[in-house]
Amino acid sequence: MTDVRAEVAALLARFDLQTVDPVEFLGARFDAGLAWVHFPVGRGGLGRPRDEQQVVEQLLAEAGAPAPDLGLNSIGLGMAAPTLIAFGTPEQQDRYLRPLFTCEEIWCQLFSEPGAGSDLAGVATRAVLDGDTWVVNGQKVWTSGAQNAQRAILVARTDPTVVKHAGLSYFVVDMSDPGVDVRPLRQITGEAEFNEVFLNDVRVPDADRVGAVGAGWRVATTTLNNERVAIGSGADREAGQIGIVTERWRRDPSVRSAAEHDRLMSWWVETEVTRLAGERLRQQLAMGQPGPESSAMKLAFAKQAQQVSGFALELDPDAGLQYDDWTMVRTGSASFLGRGPGFRYLRAKGNSIEGGTSEIMRNVVSERVLGLPADHRPDKGVPFNEVAR
Amino acid sequence: MTDVRAEVAALLARFDLQTVDPVEFLGARFDAGLAWVHFPVGRGGLGRPRDEQQVVEQLLAEAGAPAPDLGLNSIGLGMAAPTLIAFGTPEQQDRYLRPLFTCEEIWCQLFSEPGAGSDLAGVATRAVLDGDTWVVNGQKVWTSGAQNAQRAILVARTDPTVVKHAGLSYFVVDMSDPGVDVRPLRQITGEAEFNEVFLNDVRVPDADRVGAVGAGWRVATTTLNNERVAIGSGADREAGQIGIVTERWRRDPSVRSAAEHDRLMSWWVETEVTRLAGERLRQQLAMGQPGPESSAMKLAFAKQAQQVSGFALELDPDAGLQYDDWTMVRTGSASFLGRGPGFRYLRAKGNSIEGGTSEIMRNVVSERVLGLPADHRPDKGVPFNEVAR
Amino acid sequence: MTDLLYSDVEESLRSSVRGALKRTVDPSTVAALYDAPDTDVSPAWSALAGDLGLAGLLVPEERGGAGASAREASVVLEELGRAVAPVPFLESAVIATTALLAVDARDVLPQVASGDRRAVLVLPWSARAGAWSAGEAVTAPVAGALGADLFLVPTSVDGTVRLVLHETADVTPLTSLDMSRPLASVAPTDEGRVLAEGEAAVAAVDAALAAGAALLASEQLGVAQWCLETTVEYAKTRIQFARPIGSFQAIKHRLADLYLEVTQAQAAARYAADTLAAQDPDAPVAQAVAQSYCSDVAVHAAEEALQLHGGIGMTWEHGVHLYLKRAKSDQLALGTPAAHRADLAGLVDLPQH
């Protein structure tokens, strides 16, 4: 039985970490099966239990080894890779996983559309087969990092005559296709962290379809479950927005007031119990798969980030009335705790929308955790092209 | 043109208020058209504008004249009377209004059923015509004052083969009918303020039907609109639960704490803005009819009564841990502000249920004030006897 | 109880203001201020101050104004809130004008009333009656200072407060959370002229801030109403899961709750305006109630508007962010809700200890 510690040691022994090229090192790490130890041998893994990955990460971090850029390639590493390993063909896995892991190829996600936000299965972007190539037309939105991406995962409608969940397929798209038009989407913070992506006769070989024709919803669900887990990662006490407020409260008596004190303590308690609940959920899931319970955690994180960042402005009104910078800049990843208090307040508003709105999370909890009956869905059993939109 | 002031003066001149029998005085007041001045002449009114009633009430109160017992006969005075004047036959009005006003006949309401709470139109109590008499069978609940009542207003199903709203009719029931069985319904406070009423072959002459056969829903709606307005009556600043708390806070420094102070002030503000909003609504409606806007006021009153009465227990925990008396007693009317803090806390829980739950109030506001679409109703267009229950 | 409704005259004024704003302000103009703070928005103020004479709304006729009351001013502010209009009505025509009226500044009042000159009370925008301090050489962040030409500066010399009128000042723009109400730092550069001293100066400043707080509530009401109405309309037309999202009960109930809050805010704002107009002894209570309540309602309405618009609400191109920024800034302006509740506790004899 392989010992991952020995594998890590062997990998590290081959390089001078002071001088090594990160791409070369990451390629070697992939080849050694230490990218994702629970993936199959030859596909970046060793077929080991998932929790051994933590050991690998820790040892490599301690050694100061180069790591993949989680900010730049979060979609690739967090969402595309597990989806490809679950549903991709051997050829797709061979072609895509290694450059994805070395970050030679950055990935983005083409799921949401202006008309398909919460109702993600309502995507209208069409893919029509022309010989052995799909021709894709439509408009996607909320695509972070599209301006840096070489590849995208796409959900498109391949059959509008069946019910909405059944007519979708899942593809890998080459972002250099001339039919791909990426436009920055400015947010209320002033930044453009996301993009709109217009797809005009984009051509996708059938070999880049992931999963069967019509199985796109099931494939996308795997992708999204990985997203929601990523959101609920561990944290120390007073992490996040509350830490910024408590640091200020301790440092600066001028912001203290009796009227705000009990509110501060209430938010402290809320944040702490959410941290504990997240930790408890991680302990429960340590051996298992992500489940709908994590949707409840996402609810809590969003609520606290929003309320506490708003409270922070009230603590220091003269600062809160000002803003750091409205200049439009394009960013490749989200920043929640950087910049000024106004930015944090505004950016936190997205926490209850992106990755599934809080309303959708409550539906998930009530139906899949509590077992309450589904609400009325007029499109149930109705072909997509006969449904009101 | 009649001057109501002169009419009141003439009425008062006929009696020695020190010695007069209340029933005799109220009968004379009815006959003088001063019961409800906006009712027709001969039916307790003078056909005058509704707002002149306030003048009458004020003059009579100043003179110390006997008044009808609003606690004992609230259903009769507040709900049955306006319904009879709107939908009753001349014979019904002649027979019922005068003894109702003098409180020689107390009324109660037989609307709600165990299976028809929020879904009030779902009543299952059946009325079947036998010659010129209806035979009524079923079970009603939440009937306050049934033990004291001579008459009841009843909604029963006369046709189960049509959609639920269309199959109802509205009746006046003689509570002395041997088929009427009144049983006290104990509440969480320990008291039995309401009753269950079992109807076993109760016989109601067709002459006591109010409105057409099948028009019961429309008639009942009139009754209920009058109930909701009655709930939102005027109040002074610091009236209700907040007044009990502020009185204590001012009197007793031992209950004060910085942590509770901002909460106290928040409730003070909430109560005050609700008072102002209620006053504004009354100014708007002074000439008009009660509308769905009053449902929003009911929401606010219930929320405040519940939160403030709960807060009151936290202010004085050693008192809050105790209760005044659990002995089961039957009462004829509601008491919200009397008795101890525990009673007030428990009784206030009913504020968001009785007279339409807060959930139903929110439906009313969203659909009838804001014009949002109705939710899915599987029983729409379906005969009552084919609907799942 | 005072009149909490709107008179025909008030409704007619509303209609004029709404019309003028429709012609001179649109969301894209307001949004442009974030990238280019010097975007020309003067047509709006010209239309209101000049054509409609609103600069002198609160100024008596004998001082060159319209001689109207806080009730009319509150209706103007509701409309300005609804449009997130970038005009200094609250700063100049309400707050500074109230101070000038308190000291009966006969020479400048006609100029201010005509709209020829714009006045500003030079205090941080977070100040409130009874809680401000005089005497900084540079004051920030001040609202309404950009473009002003009469600077009312509370100063303190040897413990005596003076209200000094300056005609020139270094005004440095600041980047504001709400660029439709741009903030600045202000340092007077001329010697100035004392308008009042001691108690009279303090009273003038307190009256100005109290009027501002009382009427800011109406601006907040306007913001909240726009957010509620816009969101209700969106919920009726936005389809997800083959239904308008406004048919989902959870959304309906939240909008019903928000309607209730807006209804309460409206009554509170009206009461604050009416008691201010009538110099009712209950005015300070009414102001504290209105500010503590309407501030939070406007923020809640804007936050719900953003959330229920979903992703589109997070975008620069949709107008809801302009309202969120105004609502949040207004919550901090002229005293936070908690500060007003603390004031209220003193007024209604509910001490903390």
Next chain:
Amino acid sequence: MTDLLYSDVEESLRSSVRGALKRTVDPSTVAALYDAPDTDVSPAWSALAGDLGLAGLLVPEERGGAGASAREASVVLEELGRAVAPVPFLESAVIATTALLAVDARDVLPQVASGDRRAVLVLPWSARAGAWSAGEAVTAPVAGALGADLFLVPTSVDGTVRLVLHETADVTPLTSLDMSRPLASVAPTDEGRVLAEGEAAVAAVDAALAAGAALLASEQLGVAQWCLETTVEYAKTRIQFARPIGSFQAIKHRLADLYLEVTQAQAAARYAADTLAAQDPDAPVAQAVAQSYCSDVAVHAAEEALQLHGGIGMTWEHGVHLYLKRAKSDQLALGTPAAHRADLAGLVDLPQH
């Protein structure tokens, strides 16, 4: 981070407790206590204290107990909360026992552990660690005093606190909001015996109250879980408008929010129990967090249960009122949420001023 899950041993204990309660307590027995406080509920305590040995759960084996920890006690309390069980486990087997352990009262510990005698700490039920005062001749309202035969009374003589053990006392029943935890006034009638004096006495009382607060959170969790689960089941079966009310989205979303709260309360209660068991230095923070949070969650859960049951929830015959009364009383017991937040502020260095 400590273990926030339940061990197999803990789950097995839960199952035994649940079984014993199922056999000996039902809602009608609990309801009967409101009309007849002397209703015989002794079978429940006999089953738990005697058959399962829970009276001595926290007592080391060498003192005649089971030698278990606060983690196991918390599981018992979850089940007691779920059943609103009228048994003095928290009062005698946790609070009084913790005090007796702190002073190592070797003679009476075996009697208490065996269930032969029941002990009570004679302080008002609202007391909390660091916030109680010794020395009243009559103490009220005291929980767990009815039926007790060992009275641990903190007294104060010339400023020195003593913990005195009395064996007889006048115990006068009080009418309680929660009759499943009957309160009384207590006046000792014998001379008593000093168990500890000065700092040791204060420390014993504080430890007892701290353990009570830490583990009350688990009782509150049990109450909240019963309310959530019962309401979810009701919502699945109660039909109005031809649909189960649990299919209405507004109700679904409220239950989802309540689920989240219960999940958070569970983590907080587990953490409080685990840190108490481990004598972790973070235990005081964990207790303050758990008490301030779980108190309100239990009340909220009971209030939502009542509201979503509609009229039936307001009736005496449905059990939900028993949980509401327990939840509200528990919120006031051993320190209110606001009091615990104030304590917490001191512990985590967030001063009020």
